[in-house]
Amino acid sequence: MACREPLHGCIPILVTPFADDGSLDLESLEHEIDWVLAEGASGVACVAIASEGYKLTESERDAVIAASVRRVDGRVPVVASADGPGEEPAIDRARRAAALGADVLMVLPSYFVKPGPDAITSYYARIADASGLPIMLQDAPQLTGVSMAPALWARIAEATAGLRYIKAEGTPQGPTISEALRLCGDRVGVFCGWGGLSLLDALERGAIGNMPAPNFTRFFADVQ
Numbered sequence: 001m002a003c004r005e006p007l008h009g010c011i012p013i014l015v016t017p018f019a020d021d022g023s024l025d026l027e028s029l030e031h032e033i034d035w036v037l038a039e040g041a042s043g044v045a046c047v048a049i050a051s052e053g054y055k056l057t058e059s060e061r062d063a064v065i066a067a068s069v070r071r072v073d074g075r076v077p078v079v080a081s082a083d084g085p086g087e088e089p090a091i092d093r094a095r096r097a098a099a100l101g102a103d104v105l106m107v108l109p110s111y112f113v114k115p116g117p118d119a120i121t122s123y124y125a126r127i128a129d130a131s132g133l134p135i136m137l138q139d140a141p142q143l144t145g146v147s148m149a150p151a152l153w154a155r156i157a158e159a160t161a162g163l164r165y166i167k168a169e170g171t172p173q174g175p176t177i178s179e180a181l182r183l184c185g186d187r188v189g190v191f192c193g194w195g196g197l198s199l200l201d202a203l204e205r206g207a208i209g210n211m212p213a214p215n216f217t218r219f220f221a222d223v224q
Contacts, residue, residue, distance in 0.1 A: 006164075006189065007042075007043055007077055007079070007104060007136075007165060007189065007191070007208070007209065008042055008189070008208050008209050008224075009041075009042035009043070009208075009209045009221065009224045010040065010041055010042055010209060010210055010211075010212070010217055010220040010221040010224055011041065011042060011043035011044065011045055011077075011079060011191070011209060011210075011211045012036050012041050012044060012045070012211070012212060012213065012214035012217045012220075013045045013046075013048045013049075013050040013051055013211055013212070013213055013214065014029065014032055014033065014036070014044055014045065014046045014048075014051055014068065014214060015032065015050065015051060015052070015213070015214060016029070016046075016047070016051045016052050016053070016055075016056070016064060017029050017032065024060055024063055024064065026063065026064075026067045029064065029067055029068070029071070030067065030071045032214065033068060033071045033072060034071070035214075035217075036214050036217045037072075037075060037076065039217040039218040039221060040217060040218055040221030040222070041076065041214075041217050041221060042076055042209070042221070042224075043076045043077040043078070043079060043103075044068060044072060044076060044077075044078055044079070045078075045079035045080070045081070045106060045211060046064050046065060046068045046078065046079070046080055046081070047061050047064050047065060047080055047081045048079075048081040048106060049081075049108075049140065049143065050213050051064075051081070053081055058093075058096075061093070061096075062096055062100060065078075065080045065096075065097055065100045065101075065102055066100045066101070068080075069100060069101035069102065077103040077104060078101070078102050078103050078104075079102065079103065079104045079105070079106050079136065079211075080097040080100075080102035080104075080105060080106070081105070081106045081107070081108070081138075082094040082096075082097045082102075082105040082106070082107055082127065082131070083106075083107045083108040083109070083110070083127075083138075084110060085110055085111070085112035085113075086110050086112070086113075087110070087122065087123050087126050087127075090107065090110065090123065090127055091126060091127055091130045091131075094107075094127045094130055094131035094133070095130055095131055097131070097133075098131040098132060098133050102133065103133070103134075104133060104134045104135070104136055104164070104165070105127065105131055105133050105134070105135050105136065106136040106138050106167060107124065107127055107135055107136065107137060107138060108138045108140060108144055109123065109139075109144060109146045109148060110123055110146075111144040111145055111146045114145065114146055115146065117152055117155065120146075120148065120152065120156065121152075121155060121156050121159050121160075124137060124156050124159075124160050124163060125156075125159050125160045128160050128161070128162030128163060129162070131162075132162075133162070134162055134163075134164040134165065135160065135162045135163045135164060135165070136164070136165035136166065136167055136191070137153060137156065137163060137165070137166045137167070138167045138169065138193070139153070139166065139167065139168055139169055139170055140169035140170070140193070141169075141170050142169070142170065142171075143169070149176075150176060150179040150180040150182075150183050150184075151183060153166055153180055153183070153184065153188070154180070154183035154184050157184050157187050157188055163187075163188060164187075164188060164189065165188055165189050165190070165191060166180055166184075166188050166189075166190045166191070167190075167191045167192075167193045167211055168180070168190060168191070168192060168193055168194075168202075168207075169193035169194045170194075171194065171198070172198070173192060173193075173194065173198040173201070173202055174198060174201040174202065174205055177190050177192070177202055177205045177206065177207055178205045178206070181205070181206045189207075189208040189209075190202070190206065190207045190208065191207060191208065191209050191210060191211050192207045192209070192210040192211070193210070193211055195212050195213065196210040196211075196212035196216075196220050199220065199223060200223070203223070203224075209224060210224070
């Protein structure tokens with residue numbers, strides 16, 4: 001049975017284990033999931049940036065999502081990244097992740113051709129509509145080169161009922177988180193990204209959790 005939101009607390013980004021020949025090591029992924037849950041994780045996220053999702057074929061992405069959903073078995077929500085260089089590839093990934101049992105989709109903006117505000121708004125709205133899942137907007141301008149300010153997040157949230165969360169990766173996070181919550185109100189929950197380096201400030205400003213790498217899950221979970 002799927003475990004749905006709301007998301008909160010420490011949701012580590014699972015690393016993707018590989019065998020010596022470069023193939024997926026799904027058995028080790030299962031052990032990793034069991035370990036982070038024992039350490040206090042309140043959710044897991046897969047095929048994301050820190051998961052090296054950019055190295056995976058489409059069938060490998062599906063295999064990791066399916067294995068994560070199966071191993072979690074409804075104990076906590078599963079967040080799967082589903083984005084792409086344009087709307088259609090992202091929608092395809094989003095639909096597949098939804099069919100495989102993901103609870104929430106974490107979505108970077110398209111960035112191969114830098115989109116404007118209208119294109120970004122359409123992108124998130126179409127992904128939410130096509131997947132039927134809650135969406136987490138992931139803002140990582142230092143990696144994508146696409147800058148999105150809280151005013152644009154609020155515009156996207158207004159146009160996209162499925163947008164439920166924002167993961168703020170940019171720096172400095174504190175003022176950005178405060179402005180996002182001022183503009184969006186209780187329509188969205190904000191997570192602290194970028195390794196949790198700004199976690200204490202983020203929590204004081206109203207963030208509902210963080211999404212670090214898995215190795216320090218216990219410490220981040222205890223802070224929450």
